[in-house]
Amino acid sequence: MPAKKYCYEYPHPAVTTDMVVFTIRDQELKLLLIKRKLQPFKGSWALPGGFVAIAEDIHQCAERELEEETGVRGVYLEQLCTYGHPERDPRERVITIAYYALIPSEKIKIRAATDATAVDWFVMDELPELAFDHANIVEQAKQRLVAKLDYSTIAFQFLPREFTLTEVQDIYEIILEEKMDKRNFRKWALALESIEETGEERREGRHRPAKLYRLIDPSRVDIIK
Amino acid sequence: MPAKKYCYEYPHPAVTTDMVVFTIRDQELKLLLIKRKLQPFKGSWALPGGFVAIAEDIHQCAERELEEETGVRGVYLEQLCTYGHPERDPRERVITIAYYALIPSEKIKIRAATDATAVDWFVMDELPELAFDHANIVEQAKQRLVAKLDYSTIAFQFLPREFTLTEVQDIYEIILEEKMDKRNFRKWALALESIEETGEERREGRHRPAKLYRLIDPSRVDIIK
DNA sequence: CGGACTTAGTGTAAAAAACACACTAAAGTT
DNA sequence: AACTTTAGTGTGTTTTTTACACTAAGTCCG
Numbered sequence: 001m002p003a004k005k006y007c008y009e010y011p012h013p014a015v016t017t018d019m020v021v022f023t024i025r026d027q028e029l030k031l032l033l034i035k036r037k038l039q040p041f042k043g044s045w046a047l048p049g050g051f052v053a054i055a056e057d058i059h060q061c062a063e064r065e066l067e068e069e070t071g072v073r074g075v076y077l078e079q080l081c082t083y084g085h086p087e088r089d090p091r092e093r094v095i096t097i098a099y100y101a102l103i104p105s106e107k108i109k110i111r112a113a114t115d116a117t118a119v120d121w122f123v124m125d126e127l128p129e130l131a132f133d134h135a136n137i138v139e140q141a142k143q144r145l146v147a148k149l150d151y152s153t154i155a156f157q158f159l160p161r162e163f164t165l166t167e168v169q170d171i172y173e174i175i176l177e178e179k180m181d182k183r184n185f186r187k188w189a190l191a192l193e194s195i196e197e198t199g200e201e202r203r204e205g206r207h208r209p210a211k212l213y214r215l216i217d218p219s220r221v222d223i224i225k
Numbered sequence: 226m227p228a229k230k231y232c233y234e235y236p237h238p239a240v241t242t243d244m245v246v247f248t249i250r251d252q253e254l255k256l257l258l259i260k261r262k263l264q265p266f267k268g269s270w271a272l273p274g275g276f277v278a279i280a281e282d283i284h285q286c287a288e289r290e291l292e293e294e295t296g297v298r299g300v301y302l303e304q305l306c307t308y309g310h311p312e313r314d315p316r317e318r319v320i321t322i323a324y325y326a327l328i329p330s331e332k333i334k335i336r337a338a339t340d341a342t343a344v345d346w347f348v349m350d351e352l353p354e355l356a357f358d359h360a361n362i363v364e365q366a367k368q369r370l371v372a373k374l375d376y377s378t379i380a381f382q383f384l385p386r387e388f389t390l391t392e393v394q395d396i397y398e399i400i401l402e403e404k405m406d407k408r409n410f411r412k413w414a415l416a417l418e419s420i421e422e423t424g425e426e427r428r429e430g431r432h433r434p435a436k437l438y439r440l441i442d443p444s445r446v447d448i449i450k
Numbered sequence: 451c452g453g454a455c456t457t458a459g460t461g462t463a464a465a466a467a468a469c470a471c472a473c474t475a476a477a478g479t480t
Numbered sequence: 481a482a483c484t485t486t487a488g489t490g491t492g493t494t495t496t497t498t499a500c501a502c503t504a505a506g507t508c509c510g
Contacts, residue, residue: 003234004232004233004234004343006232006235006237007229007231007233008229008232008239009227009228009229009230010231010276010281011239012231012233012239012240012276014233014237015237015238015240015309051235052309052320053237054236055318056308056311057309057310082283082304082322083418084277084283085241085282086279086280086282088506093279093280094501095283097309099405101324104482132473159234159387164458166457167458173228180457181499182460183460183501185502186460186495202394204458205457205506205507206457206506206508207456207457207458207505208456208457208475208506208507209458209505209506210458211458211459212457288510350456388491389487391486391487401490406469406471407489408471409468411488411489412489413468428478429480429486430477430486431484431486432476432478432484432485432487433475433476433477433485433486433487433488434476434479434487436478436487
């Protein structure tokens with residue numbers, strides 16, 4: 001039995017961060033899950049996450065855990081909500097600060113293969129049973145993502161540095177699950193003034209090449225209208 | 226020196242909830258602050274809040290603290306954000322889950338007088354120096370409030386059970402700090418389909434009486450458009 | 451080398467929503 | 481009865497959103 005050497009005058013909860021990691025691959029919205037090796041919920045799928053170190057900022061903690069699971073850094077990461085129901089973890093009182101992250105499709109292969117039995121990408125609406133209250137967290141993350149598509153430029157965070165307008169429209173259609181009009185969509189996207197032409201084109205397949213665009217400020221997510 | 230009898234294998238942060246409590250009084254947006262009786266920041270003004278009890282849900286904790294400071298229950302209360310910078314409290318590592326609450330003007334007198342040296346209402350843009358990172362929390366709460374005015378019916382949570390359209394408009398003008406056109410505002414407010422006439426009128430002063438309205442579902446905050 | 455195929459790219463008209471704007475109504479007071 | 485004060489209402493203009501179909505530029509194949 002390990003020593004319990006950190007002592008307080010009154011009880012303290014444990015604090016973790018959990019990550020809802022989204023990406024778009026194969027024209028589907030996908031989510032990163034890990035298979036738990038330990039009790040409780042051993043063998044269940046769960047959100048990646050872990051305890052906040054005592055001298056570590058919570059945002060840094062989320063970044064660290066994201067990098068541990070996916071190998072990526074510097075992607076879009078936002079605090080979602082904090083969950084603190086007393087019985088959400090059967091071991092002890094655990095309060096979790098949930099974050100969600102958007103990984104560009106280009107970056108996702110880095111880790112997906114290495115640890116395949118323990119980490120995998122799941123299609124958003126074909127998720128397995130999840131441990132703890134993670135199904136609830138995922139649901140709220142999806143809602144936040146959908147809402148932000150409407151009033152921010154967050155969707156561009158799924159894209160590589162250079163992209164075509166068709167790729168942007170695909171992101172919207174996949175997440176919102178609805179077809180959009182090509183001309184109206186392009187008019188709208190260009191009116192944002194968040195992207196600019198690179199001057200290059202991409203040729204692929206036997207058809208007219210598409211102009212490439214880039215974000216004017218890749219790390220900025222604008223709130224629109 | 227008190228006994229430190231709660232022991233863990235690894236260090237645990239303390240967890241608090243802090244409340245940003247808004248109301249509208251005297252045609253101004255006001256905020257509830259308490260004067261700290263203890264170190265650190267003894268004598269400074271700060272957000273009301275306190276430690277999460279070990280078996281208490283965090284939302285319940287926020288409700289409890291709100292009731293302790295203001296005597297009100299059942300008002301609009303929403304989680305804002307969680308703040309966890311390692312040095313935000315000089316004593317020990319404290320992670321705080323911030324909430325914000327909207328108190329209808331009718332309910333605020335309940336406690337404001339009882340404990341006047343330790344608790345007071347401040348005009349939003351005449352705040353004193355605040356303890357910890359509370360100025361930052363207040364700033365984000367204000368931003369959230371302003372944003373929600375635009376896309377939800379949250380403003381009605383400031384109003385008593387029955388109210389006039391002029392009172393609704395006043396709320397918007399006070400928080401957004403801009404005059405609005407009376408006819409357009411009323412058209413918009415009625416189009417929400419969130420309020421209905423009570424059939425009563427309110428007579429005050431030597432002028433035409435105003436129709437009274439009520440929320441169709443007083444506890445519901447709709448997301449609009 | 452011309453025709454077929456595929457995705458990229460473009461404009462206009464109609465409908466809906468947002469905005470600007472000024473007078474009448476109904477009470478109380480003198 | 482006249483005056484003061486706030487409540488309450490409608491219309492035309494501008495802006496935004498939506499609906500909708502063809503041409504452009506490559507590749508591939510016969």
